[in-house]
Amino acid sequence: MKCALLLALAACSQITDDGTPWEDASMGAGTELGPPPTLRAAPGCTLRVASWNLHLLDNPANVLEHFRASTMIANADIILLQETAQYPGEAQTRTATLGTDLAMTWAHTASHELRSGVIQGNAILSRYPLENIAVKRLPHVDQLLSQDRFAIAADVVVGDHRVRVASIHLDVRIQITDRIRQLDPAVTQLDERAIVGGDFNTAPWQWLESLVPLTSTEAIVGMEQAAVLDDYMASRRYVGSIPADTNTFTLPGFGMRLDNLYARAVPILAADIEYVEGSDHWPIWFDIDVCEEL
Amino acid sequence: MRWLAIALLSAATTTARADDAIVASAGEPPPPRHLVYVEALGKGGLYGIGYEYAMTERLGVGAATSYSNLSEHQVFTMSPYLHAQIFNRGRHSLFAEVGGILAYSRIASPVENWDGMSEWGGGGFATLGWQYVRGPIVLRTSVGVAVGEGGGAPMTGIAFGVRP
Numbered sequence: 001m002k003c004a005l006l007l008a009l010a011a012c013s014q015i016t017d018d019g020t021p022w023e024d025a026s027m028g029a030g031t032e033l034g035p036p037p038t039l040r041a042a043p044g045c046t047l048r049v050a051s052w053n054l055h056l057l058d059n060p061a062n063v064l065e066h067f068r069a070s071t072m073i074a075n076a077d078i079i080l081l082q083e084t085a086q087y088p089g090e091a092q093t094r095t096a097t098l099g100t101d102l103a104m105t106w107a108h109t110a111s112h113e114l115r116s117g118v119i120q121g122n123a124i125l126s127r128y129p130l131e132n133i134a135v136k137r138l139p140h141v142d143q144l145l146s147q148d149r150f151a152i153a154a155d156v157v158v159g160d161h162r163v164r165v166a167s168i169h170l171d172v173r174i175q176i177t178d179r180i181r182q183l184d185p186a187v188t189q190l191d192e193r194a195i196v197g198g199d200f201n202t203a204p205w206q207w208l209e210s211l212v213p214l215t216s217t218e219a220i221v222g223m224e225q226a227a228v229l230d231d232y233m234a235s236r237r238y239v240g241s242i243p244a245d246t247n248t249f250t251l252p253g254f255g256m257r258l259d260n261l262y263a264r265a266v267p268i269l270a271a272d273i274e275y276v277e278g279s280d281h282w283p284i285w286f287d288i289d290v291c292e293e294l
Numbered sequence: 295m296r297w298l299a300i301a302l303l304s305a306a307t308t309t310a311r312a313d314d315a316i317v318a319s320a321g322e323p324p325p326p327r328h329l330v331y332v333e334a335l336g337k338g339g340l341y342g343i344g345y346e347y348a349m350t351e352r353l354g355v356g357a358a359t360s361y362s363n364l365s366e367h368q369v370f371t372m373s374p375y376l377h378a379q380i381f382n383r384g385r386h387s388l389f390a391e392v393g394g395i396l397a398y399s400r401i402a403s404p405v406e407n408w409d410g411m412s413e414w415g416g417g418g419f420a421t422l423g424w425q426y427v428r429g430p431i432v433l434r435t436s437v438g439v440a441v442g443e444g445g446g447a448p449m450t451g452i453a454f455g456v457r458p
Contacts (some may be wrong), residue, residue: 013365175365186392200429204365204444214340214445215440217369221415222443228401228411235408255445291423 002222008114012063013143013174013210015181022153022189025107025133031152034099037127043159044079045291046269050076051167051197051261052276052283054291055083060097066278067098073274073283074102078156079125080167080261082199084108088117095123102137108292111150111169122152122167122198131162136189141171151186161290163266164191166197170267173210176202180232184231187236191266193293196238197261199281202226204256226257238262241286248273248282261286265294323455325351326457333358336436336451337373337395338420341366344373344453352379356423362423366402371395371418394418395440417442430457 025031057063068075069189079098085094099106107130108123131154132190138149140185140201153166170182178203187196205213218224227244234240241261242248248259259281263269329346336342339360345355354377360448362368375393395417404409423436434453439446 105303141324167452176401177367181404182406184334206367206369208364212335214335214369216335216337216419216449217339217371217399218399219440219444219447219449220395220397220417221413222370222445223399223401223411223413223415224444231411232396232405256382 016142018139019139022134022136030110032108037105038103047290048076049078050225050285051080053082053281055201057278077127080197081123082169086119109135109152112147129157164194172201193265238264331453331455333453339371368400371397392420
């Protein structure tokens with residue numbers, strides 16, 4: 001009834017299904033796998049993992065240029081990408097362009113086709129072999145301009161060690177409770193030893209029907225979605241790397257941490273943001289010790 | 295904030311004149327001092343109710359409270375405030391308000407094995423608004439800023455009230 005009354009104003013936001021289980025990527029369409037990586041050196045124990053939403057980087061040359069301009073991100077062993085696109089008429093995805101240029105392998109899954117014909121996706125780029133690649137459609141949040149959201153996961157094989165890695169992109173303009181509902185099946189159904197990263201879209205506010213941010217409420221209480229998400233992830237034994245009050249959104253005047261990298265049962269050695277231009281997100285990274293287990 | 299404080303102080307001091315206080319002219323009933331209203335998006339909450347007492351024609355004190363529950367995220371607010379009319383012409387007036395906000399936020403867990411979160415917060419607000427009065431009916435809309443533990447943020451509100 002409430003939804004019906006508010007329909008004229010905006011669409012009501014609600015979870016309408018449970019998504020899918022993690023599904024073997026080789027069984028489904030829309031997943032692209034790169035050739036084996038060209039290993040440059042014997043694997044060590046320190047693994048650098050980065051995450052970057054490539055929104056606004058609409059030119060393949062631009063994507064490469066910005067990656068080459070970085071230091072911490074360009075040297076990452078694993079890069080989790082969100083909104084990595086393929087434009088109409090292009091032979092390959094941004095993921096393939098980057099993977100080829102950086103001599104990495106990749107697993108890419110298409111997630112959403114825009115009206116312009118651009119196909120967006122999530123991906124994992126890796127300097128080490130990827131195995132057991134799986135894709136999961138996350139629980140659908142029915143709201144204004146809603147779209148399906150996906151996660152992609154793979155085992156990264158580093159010599160004798162392996163760690164499960166997932167790249168995730170959650171909905172925008174939803175309540176933190178719906179955000180946790182959307183994320184929970186993906187992070188709980190992973191191996192114990194896991195890395196989860198991506199764009200969690202944790203804008204700090206409550207949302208009135210996915211349309212009006214309640215900015216003053218957040219200003220008074222100071223209970224940002226990013227901090228709540230970290231608390232929830234801690235209940236799943238994940239340790240976050242980027243503090244909740246850090247800004248990963250590039251638009252001036254909007255301090256919000258939309259992105260993060262979490263590790264479970266793997267020690268985090270260092271973490272930070274690198275201020276690389278191009279997208280409306282700053283890329284983030286952390287170093288983990290893949291030889292140690294917590 | 296500074297200009298608003300000056301405006302309020304100015305309004306308060308001008309209301310100190312005896313001829314400007316709430317007094318009835320000979321043969322007329324005294325103007326009502328009480329205002330009750332409902333409000334949307336004001337004073338830190340999504341929707342709430344308020345009461346205001348006019349100490350003078352231009353200066354009043356009030357309090358508003360709100361409660362909302364959006365997708366199992368509950369927010370309760372209580373806001374005492376000072377209201378001052380800055381400029382008045384006919385049924386229309388420009389007003390300013392400053393006050394404090396006490397808020398309690400509780401997020402119920404939507405999943406198993408997580409307890410959810412709850413937190414108290416406090417802060418203040420300052421707004422500038424327009425008021426329209428017709429008989430006992432009062433309509434107000436305002437814009438301003440709220441400042442608290444989460445920093446500063448713009449706020450807006452619309453209120454509909456009666457002076458019984």
